[in-house]
Amino acid sequence: MAETRPNPEPSSGPLHVQNRRTARLHPWLLILFVLNFATLILAGVLSNTVFADPGPIISLIWWAWLLQLIASGAFLIWRLSRPPRLYIGPEGIKFSNGRLQVAYNWSEIAFVTIATRRHLFGHRPTVCLRSLDNLGPEVVFAQHLSGSPSTLPFRDQATGWIVVCNIDQFGLPAAHVQEALAHYAGPRMRTGG
Known part of the structure; x- marks a missing residue:
């Protein structure tokens, strides 16, 4: 679907605009994505270095963070696609x-x-x-x-x-x-x- 862009000069016709796909992200979306990615990396590093045998709890936490990161990324993509x-x-x-x-x-x-x-x-x-x-x-x-x-x-x-x-x-x-x-x-x- 082609994107409708407004004319550079105002006119008396109907105004129909759509957000540009390259528009800036909301700061809270970017913060959410960065925090989730950082916690995923931290959990991965801690589970592989600090604990010789991470155990089921650490593995469960790591997988929960991974799923949260995937869900946040999917939400971000859905938000940008509409x-x-x-x-x-x-x-x-x-x-x-x-x-x-x-x-x-x-x-x-x-x-x-x-x-x-x-x-x-x-x-x-x-x-x-x-x-x-x-x-x-x-x-x-x-x-x-x-x-x-x-x-x-x-x-x-x-x-x-x-x-x-x-x-x-x-x-x-x-x-x-x-x-x-x-x-x-x-x-x-x-x-x-």
């Missing part, structure tokens, strides 16, 4: 990340904005929206929200805004996304956040 996608068009906003796919119709959205949210590794621009008050939590897209800010999309309990996605994960300037939102959201677009 890059997140963002679509902003006349129907609304669509975001997919792995198996999760959510669609936000303009008729269900009261406000949409690009907010700068603080993260562990700095500030990141994010697409945030607020649903209409009369729709409540039974709205279809509200059922797919995560309770944790580490998994997108999620509802920020402090403000009530739904954080859809981080813009910088697509390697795209926030101006492109802001122009597409302003074009399709119309009066629903709010600045700042």
Whole structure:
């Protein structure tokens, strides 16, 4: 499947972007992989040098670490093979990340904005929206929200805004996304956040 890249200049057409396959890994994925690999090597060295006869317990621990390393590598490959996608068009906003796919119709959205949210590794621009008050939590897209800010999309309990996605994960300037939102959201677009 060919990867859709945004135009270098903003346009009034629908915005459909996908994360580049060469995009940087999340730091926690890289840390997980490195720690698992280091513990595997350490366990292998300890079981072969320190203990003349490693015994069943050390061998069991070594095999458990090996399986954990394989599982972490498989998860990393699966995560990289399903890059997140963002679509902003006349129907609304669509975001997919792995198996999760959510669609936000303009008729269900009261406000949409690009907010700068603080993260562990700095500030990141994010697409945030607020649903209409009369729709409540039974709205279809509200059922797919995560309770944790580490998994997108999620509802920020402090403000009530739904954080859809981080813009910088697509390697795209926030101006492109802001122009597409302003074009399709119309009066629903709010600045700042």
